[in-house]
Amino acid sequence: MKNFLFILAACLMVSLVNAAPAAQSRPQLNKKLQAAVQAAAQRHQGSIDLDKEDDFGNTPVFAAAQKGDAKAIASYIKSAKSGDFLLKTGKNGNNVFHVARNKDSFLALAYGIRHFYPREYQKHLHLLMNQRNEAGELPVQTQINYGRADMFFAEIPYTDLYKSIMNIKSKLSAGGIVADVAQTEAAEVVKMSKDNSGRTIAQAARDNASVPGMDKVVAFFNENASYL
Known part of the structure; x- marks a missing residue:
């Protein structure tokens, strides 16, 4: 997992320097995690509906973000045909960054947006980080209300x-x-x-x-x- 987080962090740093790098220059998942994600994606292919809500009104990626499950998020990214599922607004007007439980899930979600929207990564991330929920909270404000100080420093910049x-x-x-x-x-x-x-x-x-x-x-x- 540490290698995974390093790759995702590197991906974010690269994007700040160049909003639209060539596809071949994008950082890749390490081989071990890539194999695990590929296996998960194959298991989920055709069986996981990324738009389907559970009994609590959460889609799979929202549920994974709430749990801080970066590996599940990565598997959804691998199996999805587009990144629309990452841009959706969930219950109470929250987006995925309102509910991301920890830095692992934050980096995985950011990686997903970077993966699907390499040329519009900064635009989408900007919109999501500045989106207010029904309580008028930015994602970073919701994170403070959850008591997640580490997430404040991940999102505020x-x-x-x-x-x-x-x-x-x-x-x-x-x-x-x-x-x-x-x-x-x-x-x-x-x-x-x-x-x-x-x-x-x-x-x-x-x-x-x-x-x-x-x-x-x-x-x-x-x-x-x-x-x-």
Whole structure:
């Protein structure tokens, strides 16, 4: 599994440098996992309906993401003809990144999008990471509510919220008129960071401060966006 995660992480890093690399340059799954995935795909071929919902309203990929089952996600990617099943909105308006349980499942899902949409990978990932569910939460906000601090750091860099936070931080550090402008922009980021209840993402982190690792999330906001 460690080799698998390394390959998926490398895939993500490559995509940030080049949004549309040649097909032959795409990282491949290691041989051991590739064989396991191929076997799983053959077993599931014709028997797994990737659009079928279980008793809880979850499609197979949503159920696997919730369990943190990267291997199952990889097998679905291998057997699927298109990546549509990764882009769907599930119950409560969640997408797969709202419910991904851990970094393993996060990397597997990102790999899948990269696999099916090599030339539009960044666009699809951007849309998914900035999609709000019925509670008005970005995937990263839902992850904080689940108490998953590690998932916060995996997902936050892909959000417009993060870009705005870091842009304002830079302007505030510059001082003068630039800092004055940043104060106004910060008010907009506060609005951007709220869910439908009116709670900001930083407030959600502080409310879950007792969860292991959440102190690092709180520290992130104290350092980069204390106005939240």
